[in-house]
Amino acid sequence: MNTGLYETIHRRRDVRAQFTGAPIPDETLNRILTAAHAAPSVGLSQPWDFILVRDPELRQEFHQHVQRERDTFAATLDGAAKERFTRIKIDGVREATLSVVVTYDPQRGGPAVLGRHAIADAGLYSVCLAIQNLWLAATAEQLGVGWVSFYREPFLRDLLGIPATVRPVAWLCLGPVTHLEQTPDLERHGWRQRTPVSSVIHHNRWTME
Amino acid sequence: MNTGLYETIHRRRDVRAQFTGAPIPDETLNRILTAAHAAPSVGLSQPWDFILVRDPELRQEFHQHVQRERDTFAATLDGAAKERFTRIKIDGVREATLSVVVTYDPQRGGPAVLGRHAIADAGLYSVCLAIQNLWLAATAEQLGVGWVSFYREPFLRDLLGIPATVRPVAWLCLGPVTHLEQTPDLERHGWRQRTPVSSVIHHNRWTME
Numbered sequence: 001m002n003t004g005l006y007e008t009i010h011r012r013r014d015v016r017a018q019f020t021g022a023p024i025p026d027e028t029l030n031r032i033l034t035a036a037h038a039a040p041s042v043g044l045s046q047p048w049d050f051i052l053v054r055d056p057e058l059r060q061e062f063h064q065h066v067q068r069e070r071d072t073f074a075a076t077l078d079g080a081a082k083e084r085f086t087r088i089k090i091d092g093v094r095e096a097t098l099s100v101v102v103t104y105d106p107q108r109g110g111p112a113v114l115g116r117h118a119i120a121d122a123g124l125y126s127v128c129l130a131i132q133n134l135w136l137a138a139t140a141e142q143l144g145v146g147w148v149s150f151y152r153e154p155f156l157r158d159l160l161g162i163p164a165t166v167r168p169v170a171w172l173c174l175g176p177v178t179h180l181e182q183t184p185d186l187e188r189h190g191w192r193q194r195t196p197v198s199s200v201i202h203h204n205r206w207t208m209e
Numbered sequence: 210m211n212t213g214l215y216e217t218i219h220r221r222r223d224v225r226a227q228f229t230g231a232p233i234p235d236e237t238l239n240r241i242l243t244a245a246h247a248a249p250s251v252g253l254s255q256p257w258d259f260i261l262v263r264d265p266e267l268r269q270e271f272h273q274h275v276q277r278e279r280d281t282f283a284a285t286l287d288g289a290a291k292e293r294f295t296r297i298k299i300d301g302v303r304e305a306t307l308s309v310v311v312t313y314d315p316q317r318g319g320p321a322v323l324g325r326h327a328i329a330d331a332g333l334y335s336v337c338l339a340i341q342n343l344w345l346a347a348t349a350e351q352l353g354v355g356w357v358s359f360y361r362e363p364f365l366r367d368l369l370g371i372p373a374t375v376r377p378v379a380w381l382c383l384g385p386v387t388h389l390e391q392t393p394d395l396e397r398h399g400w401r402q403r404t405p406v407s408s409v410i411h412h413n414r415w416t417m418e
Contacts, residue, residue: 128337
């Protein structure tokens with residue numbers, strides 16, 4: 001597996017509709033999770049956990065919750081935005097081979113986590129770095145990933161018995177796909193366009209110089 | 210540039226002491242920032258900005274602030290931990306070629322950001338995904354990155370004139386290095402050891418089944 005980094009970064013998509021449900025070999029899944037676990041973390045705290053959800057009933061329950069949250073969001077939209085949103089599929093929870101729930105444990109590596117005394121969220125940031133490693137590794141393995149964020153954290157915590165001290169950060173659908181789209185779903189559906197990188201670069205200070 | 214993804218993920222280090230200060234070609238920096246900007250983001254909001262800090266005075270001011278925060282953290286430690294911490298270099302702000310400050314703008318793509326109504330932090334998570342893309346791209350380009358988190362957000366906001374509505378997320382030192390260590394600094398200095406990936410994997414529910 002020596003897929004190029006840049007090729008992987010630019011080919012990666014957020015997948016909703018293209019999951020086939022085909023199995024993932026154990027060694028592939030292990031490479032992906034090992035890549036996630038190799039992410040940088042504040043104070044080397046490695047504060048993440050990965051819950052592999054294969055149980056169809058748990059996934060069905062989560063999917064139904066997501067559908068309710070979809071309705072909640074739709075109710076905030078007007079006119080053209082509301083119409084556009086009806087065409088956008090927001091999750092592949094039932095179709096993907098499995099789901100990976102990623103969590104953050106603030107107590108890991110404590111009490112004195114080197115580099116976290118001034119920025120409480122630094123541990124949460126570490127978890128996200130692991131998620132991006134996972135996403136890129138899956139892409140290099142020709143799998144798709146879809147991050148579902150239409151859920152309430154307390155619901156997910158209850159569903160999977162996650163301790164009160166641990167925070168759910170992401171529900172990721174993972175598995176083989178028919179293909180990866182070249183253009184992000186939200187751009188294809190006219191929801192929003194990508195911007196040029198030059199629009200987000202500043203020099204020395206925020207104000208352009 | 211076709212460095213393998215897994216090789217890059219596992220070779221990546223958090224650099225403090227190995228920066229040379231040598232220049233970075235513009236096209237290299239552009240590839241790295243373009244990779245960061247290609248990260249996934251909630252509702253395709255791309256809520257990140259990158260402030261390239263080359264000004265030596267700004268970097269010196271930030272470094273002095275970091276040293277004060279180092280003292281603040283050291284004061285919380287006892288005995289062996291305090292002694293170990295004295296040997297650990299926590300930033301390469303003055304030695305690295307430049308610094309990249311990464312920020313989060315919650316208003317980007319609003320008011321209705323698709324996928325953020327239920328999880329306010331989803332936009333912050335997106336910024337971290339961009340940071341990991343940047344980190345891996347820099348590693349593939351044979352550069353080093355060091356994330357400095359010994360700072361207070363209000364100080365950094367004031368230093369760089371970042372608007373009150375925008376949140377600083379990371380100060381990243383970036384540049385050529387003499388080498389990347391094989392073992393993380395904190396492990397080499399006996400601060401903390403990496404754990405096996407099996408220790409963070411669960412099946413279906415948090416409790417091991």
